[in-house]
Amino acid sequence: MEAGKRAGLLQGLKGNAVRVTKPSFSTRVPEGDSLPRQVCDHCGFVHYVNPRLVVGCVVVHESRLLLCRRAIEPRRGCWTVPAGFMEERETTAAGAAREALEEARARVEVGPLLALYNVPRISQVHLFYRARLLEPGFGAGEETLEARLFEWDEIPWPELAFPSVRFALRAYAATRERDVFAPWQDDDDSEAV
Amino acid sequence: MEAGKRAGLLQGLKGNAVRVTKPSFSTRVPEGDSLPRQVCDHCGFVHYVNPRLVVGCVVVHESRLLLCRRAIEPRRGCWTVPAGFMEERETTAAGAAREALEEARARVEVGPLLALYNVPRISQVHLFYRARLLEPGFGAGEETLEARLFEWDEIPWPELAFPSVRFALRAYAATRERDVFAPWQDDDDSEAV
Numbered sequence: 001m002e003a004g005k006r007a008g009l010l011q012g013l014k015g016n017a018v019r020v021t022k023p024s025f026s027t028r029v030p031e032g033d034s035l036p037r038q039v040c041d042h043c044g045f046v047h048y049v050n051p052r053l054v055v056g057c058v059v060v061h062e063s064r065l066l067l068c069r070r071a072i073e074p075r076r077g078c079w080t081v082p083a084g085f086m087e088e089r090e091t092t093a094a095g096a097a098r099e100a101l102e103e104a105r106a107r108v109e110v111g112p113l114l115a116l117y118n119v120p121r122i123s124q125v126h127l128f129y130r131a132r133l134l135e136p137g138f139g140a141g142e143e144t145l146e147a148r149l150f151e152w153d154e155i156p157w158p159e160l161a162f163p164s165v166r167f168a169l170r171a172y173a174a175t176r177e178r179d180v181f182a183p184w185q186d187d188d189d190s191e192a193v
Numbered sequence: 194m195e196a197g198k199r200a201g202l203l204q205g206l207k208g209n210a211v212r213v214t215k216p217s218f219s220t221r222v223p224e225g226d227s228l229p230r231q232v233c234d235h236c237g238f239v240h241y242v243n244p245r246l247v248v249g250c251v252v253v254h255e256s257r258l259l260l261c262r263r264a265i266e267p268r269r270g271c272w273t274v275p276a277g278f279m280e281e282r283e284t285t286a287a288g289a290a291r292e293a294l295e296e297a298r299a300r301v302e303v304g305p306l307l308a309l310y311n312v313p314r315i316s317q318v319h320l321f322y323r324a325r326l327l328e329p330g331f332g333a334g335e336e337t338l339e340a341r342l343f344e345w346d347e348i349p350w351p352e353l354a355f356p357s358v359r360f361a362l363r364a365y366a367a368t369r370e371r372d373v374f375a376p377w378q379d380d381d382d383s384e385a386v
Contacts, residue, residue, distance in 0.1 A: 023216060032265075032335060034295065035280065051279050052243045053318060072225075086244050087228065091311035091380050092318055102227065112375060113309065116320075118284035125246060125285055127309075142225060180375045182305060187284050 051123040054164075055095035056083020057131035058172040059108050064149035065169065066138060068103045070161055071145045078161035081128065081168055082106070084143075096129045104147040106138040112179065115171040117164040118187040128168035130175075163188055244316040247357075248288035249276020250324035251365040252301050257342035258362065259331060261296045263354055264338045271354035274321065274361055275299070277336075289322045297340040299331040305372065308364040310357040311380040321361035323368075356381055 024041040038047040058081050059066035067079045082100040086092065093110040100108045108131040117126040140147050150156075152173065160166050171184035217234040231240040251274050252259035260272045275293040279285065286303040293301045301324040310319040333340050343349075345366065353359050364377035 034335075048278070049281055050245045051281060051283075053246060085241070086318070088242055088244060088316040089313045090244075091313050092309065093311075093378075094313075113378065116285065116306065118286075120282045120284050120287075123281040125279070142227075182373045182375060185286075185306065 049123075051120075051125055053086040053092065053095075054083055054124055054126040055086045055092050055129075056081050056099055056126065056168065057096040057108060057110060057129045058114060058168050059100055059104070059106060059131045059133060060172075060176075061133040061136070061149055064151055065155070065172070066100075066104055066106060066133070067148060067150055067155070068140070068144040069146040069148075070143065071140075072143045075161035077145070078159050079156055080161040080165050083126065083128070083165075092127050093129060096127070096131065100131060101141075103141045103144050104138045105141055106147070107134040108132060109134050112175075112181065113183040114175065115164075115168045115184045115186075117167050117185070119164065120187065121190065126164040126168075128164075128171065130172060163190075242316075244313075244318055246279040246285065246288075247276055247317055247319040248279045248285050248322075249274050249292055249319065249361065250289040250301060250303060250322045251307060251361050252293055252297070252299060252324045252326060253365075253369075254326040254329070254342055257344055258348070258365070259293075259297055259299060259326070259340060259342055260348070261333070261336075261340045262338040263336065264333075265336045268354035270338070271352050272349055273354040273358050276319065276321070276358075285320050286322060289320070289324065293324060294334075296334045296337050297331045298334055299340070300327040301325060302327050305368075305374065306376045307368065308357075308361045308377045308379075310360050310378070312357065313380065314383065319357040319361075321357075321364065323365060356383075 025038040025047065026041055027036045028039055029036050030039060030046050068082055069079050070076050082103040084099045086095040090098065097108055097110050100106045111130040113127065114130050115128040119126065138147050155169065167184065167186055175181045218231045218240065219234055220229045221232055222229050223232060223239050261275055262272050263269050275296040277292045279288040283291065290301055290303050293299045304323040304325065306320065307323050308321040312319065331340050348362065360377065360379055368374045
């Protein structure tokens with residue numbers, strides 16, 4: 001429903017451009033709503049903005065974990081588990097598997113939900129699954145400098161890219177012996193930008 | 194990061210409007226990306242679209258569950274648990290509590306994660322928590338015709354608004370005796386619009 005409105009933004013603006021020369025949005029509370037939104041002054045279109053989902057996985061192969069060194073900002077050169085923004089028309093688990101394929105050229109089987117990590121400061125929700133390599137091969141994808149398997153004791157903790165990566169790895173370690181468990185949950189309360 | 198780009202859409206268009214009269218977006222794969230996106234022909238702004246999170250809760254009071262009859266489309270007149278689109282700068286649990294307050298005027302304490310339900314057809318991810326009333330009062334919010342407590346045997350199953358509501362209620366029933374459990378997960382594979 002709302003996704004359709006998004007597409008409508010572009011259509012609406014294109015349509016308006018025939019009549020008006022200047023896109024113009026005001027900040028106001030739409031009727032029946034409770035928060036201020038960006039509303040088009042010409043057509044009333046409401047430009048809703050909602051948090052984004054980041055989906056990823058802790059990929060296990062034998063006793064080792066697959067990490068990727070980031071080739072892109074933010075945190076270029078730091079290590080992460082495969083993770084990224086969820087795409088339209090996929091599921092959370094399919095998105096996690098896609099990220100493993102894109103960032104580490106790894107085909108994985110996605111298992112249980114490991115962790116739910118909120119980052120309200122930047123309106124993100126991170127979901128991490130446990131996964132395992134379906135075949136031994138992997139490599140560096142477009143956004144990765146280097147992909148590598150680490151024993152737990154070898155993990156470069158100070159060089160991890162994000163707090164949610166550390167959280168996901170710790171959730172993995174705490175639940176590795178179990179198939180059924182409650183996912184770890186935490187919020188990033190930091191004020192840093 | 195991407196949230197900033199969203200805001201930039203409006204700024205970018207406003208900026209461009211000084212020079213050009215017609216907003217114009219093309220569908221193409223941005224450099225370093227793998228999927229076609231809407232890209233501004235003037236400034237190169239990429240209009241990313243991502244799935245939305247719906248957050249809600251199964252609210253328990255003694256042995257009964259709190260349902261709301263919807264005052265708005267879609268599915269006006271049908272019953273739902275309090276749930277809605279997550280807002281910027283809140284956490285998933287805070288969003289679920291906010292929806293209980295907005296739709297059922299109910300102050301709740303949010304408990305464990307009950308269910309994760311993907312609806313890829315419309316690019317939505319639904320997260321439901323178990324919650325309990327903090328005080329006995331509740332009522333119909335702006336988007337609600339009527340809020341009511343139901344015993345399990347009284348739930349109007351054929352009049353539930355969405356498959357995810359049924360799924361969340363079943364997840365609640367299956368886990369009600371436990372404090373620590375794996376959330377139920379399912380995908381809506383239907384093709385209906």
